[in-house]
Amino acid sequence: MTPRPIMWSRQIVRRGLAASLPRRVYMTQGPRQSDSICLTFDDGPHPEVTPRLLDLLRDLRVPGTFFLIGREVEKYPDLVRRMTAEGHAVGNHSYSHPRRESLSRREAAAEVTNGAAAIGRILGKPPTLYRPPRGKVTVGDMWRLWRAGTTTVLWNVDPKDCSVRRTTAEVEGWFRDRPLESGDLVLLHDDQTKVLDILPELIAVTRDRKLNFTTVEAWAK
Numbered sequence: 224m225t226p227r228p229i230m231w232s233r234q235i236v237r238r239g240l241a242a243s244l245p246r247r248v249y250m251t252q253g254p255r256q257s258d259s260i261c262l263t264f265d266d267g268p269h270p271e272v273t274p275r276l277l278d279l280l281r282d283l284r285v286p287g288t289f290f291l292i293g294r295e296v297e298k299y300p301d302l303v304r305r306m307t308a309e310g311h312a313v314g315n316h317s318y319s320h321p322r323r324e325s326l327s328r329r330e331a332a333a334e335v336t337n338g339a340a341a342i343g344r345i346l347g348k349p350p351t352l353y354r355p356p357r358g359k360v361t362v363g364d365m366w367r368l369w370r371a372g373t374t375t376v377l378w379n380v381d382p383k384d385c386s387v388r389r390t391t392a393e394v395e396g397w398f399r400d401r402p403l404e405s406g407d408l409v410l411l412h413d414d415q416t417k418v419l420d421i422l423p424e425l426i427a428v429t430r431d432r433k434l435n436f437t438t439v440e441a442w443a444k
């Protein structure tokens with residue numbers, strides 16, 4: 224029988240570790256005095272949404288951070304090359320986006336390694352950022368990632384755009400109620416079109432508040 228790993232809920236990890244670990248080891252948000260925001264896009268690359276998102280980010284001159292699923296990376300390598308060519312950061316989001324609770328320690332480690340290798344084969348070097356699927360990570364996972372020179376990246380702003388129950392208008396309303404602040408690390412998804420509709424207003428409003436956009440890579444230095 225596969226031993227069940229001891230799961231740390233996001234809340235416990237955040238409260239217990241985020242305050243005590245340096246950002247290059249474990250990050251949930253950026254520096255509050257940075258006057259900058261990180262937009263992150265998970266679960267791609269997607270053959271239809273990701274190219275349109277890249278067009279939009281290029282036109283608005285906004286860098287993003289993409290957390291990619293290895294098996295999708297293998298299907299759409301040109302999109303991964305385009306991301307880095309256009310100044311975006313690329314991170315690993317596992318090979319097949321499994322539930323951490325269903326994996327042994329060895330299987331979880333293989334998901335990380337295989338996801339990183341898929342990106343590494345295309346870009347010539349493995350990514351140094353890892354975002355665990357659904358934010359589920361054990362202390363052991365984090366330790367192994369840190370030993371391998373990889374930053375574990377979560378988020379502090381989650382509008383739940385991936386929920387099929389939340390409409391585009393609801394996500395827009397969520398951001399109006401909670402304007403982005405300096406140091407916010409925003410979780411979004413580019414495996415569906417909602418992100419394309421909400422971004423232009425979100426970016427314009429954020430710039431009106433005198434905030435800039437940067438990548439997680441820049442914050443992890």
Ligand SMILES: [Zn+2]
Nearest residue numbers: 265266356357
């Ligand atoms: Zn995901």
